[in-house]
Amino acid sequence: MNASPTLDLKKYIRDIPDFPKPGILFRDITPLLAAPEAFREVIRRLADQYRHEKIDSIVAAEARGFIFAAPLALELSAGFVPVRKPGKLPYDTHTFKYDLEYGSDTLQMHVDGVKPGQRVLVVDDLLATGGTVGACCKLLAQTGANTVGCAFIIELSALGGRKAIDCPIFSLIEY
Numbered sequence: 001m002n003a004s005p006t007l008d009l010k011k012y013i014r015d016i017p018d019f020p021k022p023g024i025l026f027r028d029i030t031p032l033l034a035a036p037e038a039f040r041e042v043i044r045r046l047a048d049q050y051r052h053e054k055i056d057s058i059v060a061a062e063a064r065g066f067i068f069a070a071p072l073a074l075e076l077s078a079g080f081v082p083v084r085k086p087g088k089l090p091y092d093t094h095t096f097k098y099d100l101e102y103g104s105d106t107l108q109m110h111v112d113g114v115k116p117g118q119r120v121l122v123v124d125d126l127l128a129t130g131g132t133v134g135a136c137c138k139l140l141a142q143t144g145a146n147t148v149g150c151a152f153i154i155e156l157s158a159l160g161g162r163k164a165i166d167c168p169i170f171s172l173i174e175y
Contacts, residue, residue, distance in 0.1 A: 009173055012038040013154065027154050027175065029125055033067065042068065042172060046123070046151050047075040049170050053148050056118040057081050059140065061107060061132050062088070064125040068153060072123060081113040081120075083136050096139035100131055107135050109143075116144030127152040127171060130164030137167055 012032035019026040032038045046068070057079040060069035066082060073080035086095070086106050093108040114120055122136050133150050140147050147167045155161070155171035162169055 007038065007041045009038060009042065009153075013173065027126065027156070029064065029067075029153065032153075042153055043071050043075055045172055046072050046170075049151065050076060050121055050149065053121070054119055055121045055148065057114050057120050057145075058123055059083055059109070059114065059120055059136060060123045061136055065123055068125060069123040072121075072151075076121075078121070081109060083107050083109045083139065094139060094142055096135055096142065098131065098135040098138070101129075105132075105135070107132070107139055109139055114140065114143050114145040118145045119148050120145045121148055122150040122167075123152075124150070125153050127155040127161040127165075127169065128159045130161030133161075134164035134166075137165060 009032065012035055014028040014031050016026040016028050018024065032042065055076050055078045058069045058073040059081045060066050061083040062085065070080050086108055089108055089110055092111045094111055095106060095108050097104055097106045120140055122133055124133050127133065137147050149168040149170060150165055152171045154173045154175065157174050
């Protein structure tokens, strides 16, 4: 059964107050993942947005971004390249260390994950402050790849994550 283009994806996002700590309203995607019609519709809408871009690879940072990036890569006939925390990838890696509000973090990607000039789309489940995806874009810039955009299922616009990302952004759901 094909989902309707008018399917309200927000109905499949569960709000969890005070998670992971008091004052945070967590947007839970697990009901969306459990509903095949909604999950399929997310992948269809993302694919429709980027079909004309001739994407070579889709890059996603662990872990929830992987859930959407892999089926989207298949739909767009593109490769999927995981970006992970240090020590999780078995081959030689590019490494990018970046600062967070309270500390720092590091991302890695296999050196042969993307090649210079390849057209890459970065995918994640949620855009909040933009730190992780912004770091992914900088890591990709080090490889010489062309990041054509960053796609998200949910964007928390009040947190200003767009400012941390220097490429076009597309979000399916905005809060």
